[in-house]
Amino acid sequence: xxxxxxxxxxxxxxxxxxxxxxxxxxxxxxxxxxxxxxxxxxxxxxxxxxxxxxxxxxxxxxxxxxxxxxxxxxxxxxxxxxxxxxxxxxxxxxxxxxxxxxxxxxxxxxxxxxxxxxxxxxxxxxxxxxxxxxxxxxxxxxxxxxxxxxxxxxxxxxxxxxxxxxxxxxxxxxxxxxxxxxxxxxxxxxxxxxxxxxxxxxxxxxxxxxxxxxxxxxxxxxxxxxxxxxxxxxxxxxxxxxxxxxxxxxxxxxxxxxxxxxxxxxxxxxxxxxxxxxxxxxxxxxxxxxxxxxxxxxxxxxxxxxxxxxxxxxxxxxxxxxxxxxxxxxxxxxxxxxxxxxxxxxxxxxxxxxxxxxxxxxxxxxxxxxxxxxxxxxxxxxxxxxxxxxxxxxxxxxxxxxxxxxxxxxxxxxxxxxxxxxxxxxxxxxxxxxxxxxxxxxxxxxxxxxxxxxxxxxxxxxxxxxxxxxxxxxxxxxxxxxxxx
Numbered sequence: 188x189x190x191x192x193x194x195x196x197x198x199x200x201x202x203x204x205x206x207x208x209x210x211x212x213x214x215x216x217x218x219x220x221x222x223x224x225x226x227x228x229x230x231x232x233x234x235x236x237x238x239x240x241x242x243x244x245x246x247x248x249x250x251x252x253x254x255x256x257x258x259x260x261x262x263x264x265x266x267x268x269x270x271x272x273x274x275x276x277x278x279x280x281x282x283x284x285x286x287x288x289x290x291x292x293x294x295x296x297x298x299x300x301x302x303x304x305x306x307x308x309x310x311x312x313x314x315x316x317x318x319x320x321x322x323x324x325x326x327x328x329x330x331x332x333x334x335x336x337x338x339x340x341x342x343x344x345x346x347x348x349x350x351x352x353x354x355x356x357x358x359x360x361x362x363x364x365x366x367x368x369x370x371x372x373x374x375x376x377x378x379x380x381x382x383x384x385x386x387x388x389x390x391x392x393x394x395x396x397x398x399x400x401x402x403x404x405x406x407x408x409x410x411x412x413x414x415x416x417x418x419x420x421x422x423x424x425x426x427x428x429x430x431x432x433x434x435x436x437x438x439x440x441x442x443x444x445x446x447x448x449x450x451x452x453x454x455x456x457x458x459x460x461x462x463x464x465x466x467x468x469x470x471x472x473x474x475x476x477x478x479x480x481x482x483x484x485x486x487x488x489x490x491x492x493x494x495x496x497x498x499x500x501x502x503x504x505x506x507x508x509x510x511x512x513x514x515x516x517x518x519x520x521x522x523x524x525x526x527x528x529x530x531x532x533x534x535x536x537x538x539x540x541x542x543x544x545x546x547x548x549x550x551x552x553x554x555x556x557x558x559x560x561x562x563x564x565x566x567x568x569x570x571x572x573x574x575x576x577x578x579x580x581x582x583x584x585x586x587x588x589x590x591x592x593x594x595x596x597x598x599x600x601x602x603x604x605x606x607x608x609x610x611x612x613x614x615x616x617x618x619x620x621x622x623x624x625x626x627x628x629x630x631x632x633x634x635x636x637x638x639x640x641x642x643x644x645x646x647x648x649x650x651x652x653x654x655x656x657x658x659x660x661x662x663x664x665x666x667x668x669x670x671x672x
Contacts, residue, residue, distance in 0.1 A: 227493025250530025392469030400620025454496030
């Protein structure tokens with residue numbers, strides 16, 4: 188009998204690490220994720236490789252950085268000829284189930300090649316189509332309380348599909364891939380989730396820092412959206428609704444974990460919980476995300492890996508630097524599978540046994556574009572219209588950016604703007620830009636050199652397959668009539 192572990196890959200969208208109880212939020216109740224972390228390892232310094240959904244997902248599934256193969260937009264998705272974690276596991280004999288049908292990761296045909304089954308047991312009946320309230324609320328991506336009879340949304344349909352599938356999982360090792368929408372905007376929830384948090388108890392967002400030190404897109408978004416006129420109680424309303432969505436997400440996680448237990452598979456299943464990126468949620472006077480955003484609230488990820496009964500550490504907290512590209516080699520090592528391609532991930536398995544084991548000195552995140560790429564930037568309808576318009580009107584606002592972090596510092600290199608340097612130990616919200624100050628010149632130079640070296644080392648990959656240098660070429664025999672095209 189094949190003794191390899193099963194995997195549940197539970198991936199929310201737009202989830203901040205600091206919006207979870209196990210990651211230190213004193214207000215938000217996430218008992219199921221707390222329990223998952225108690226059975227496994229919580230990674231406090233895990234970072235995404237891109238601040239936007241599709242590039243981040245493509246990166247973690249390939250182990251490549253977004254620039255390695257040009258997966259830097261919402262519309263350049265994983266192609267059939269490119270490696271991805273799900274396909275690798277399928278080819279290695281795993282049964283792959285994809286609960287739901289999110290079309291923001293795979294190009295046409297790739298899902299069919301990468302999994303055995305996907306979609307819904309019963310499709311959603313609610314499409315997030317309710318109108319936004321009048322006024323500034325639409326620019327806060329806020330819809331508020333949903334009616335009790337609003338139907339079944341995407342996440343509920345996906346979780347119901349996972350529960351149904353787990354009633355009779357395959358006898359051979361399996362992978363359940365569960366990418367959800369929440370707590371991605373619009374910010375909305377049904378009761379009891381909508382009313383779960385007292386608005387007066389919700390903390391105010393992080394205020395903007397020194398405007399002279401921040402990238403230009405931040406002011407442009409505030410002015411275009413009219414965010415300067417948002418009142419504190421409005422920010423708290425949005426945040427409390429987001430927190431309600433997070434607690435509902437935690438409830439969904441609990442249902443999936445219970446279904447794994449009912450299937451008798453809990454002691455041989457590894458669960459990975461992580462998001463593709465975070466959310467501004469009012470910090471710095473901003474909302475949602477931006478393709479060149481590098482702030483901690485956008486890039487720090489709530490990664491938890493748990494495998495009770497498999498000899499992995501339990502109740503561990505790892506504060507080493509981790510990247511989401513590390514997920515691919517971690518899963519493959521636990522599955523006993525060799526990657527068929529060169530990638531840039533480093534297995535976290537040593538950290539699952541000893542959270543203090545050495546891993547990485549730096550974690551990198553990248554985003555943005557060159558001005559020449561402006562025609563390829565997204566065109567978006569309301570309420571994303573102003574965000575898209577800013578990028579086309581002034582593409583330097585969304586210029587390429589690379590962030591590098593170590594245990595103490597964050598450095599951001601920007602193609603068209605001044606660099607940024609933050610000392611997180613004394614400035615955890617990265618509000619005071621120290622770049623250019625003589626007393627920090629050595630640190631800035633070290634991190635700038637790290638960005639250069641990383642960019643060169645990860646610029647591309649040489650495929651493992653070799654092509655013959657002198658391939659046979661079919662030519663007509665001497666004297667034969669050449670075929671006409």
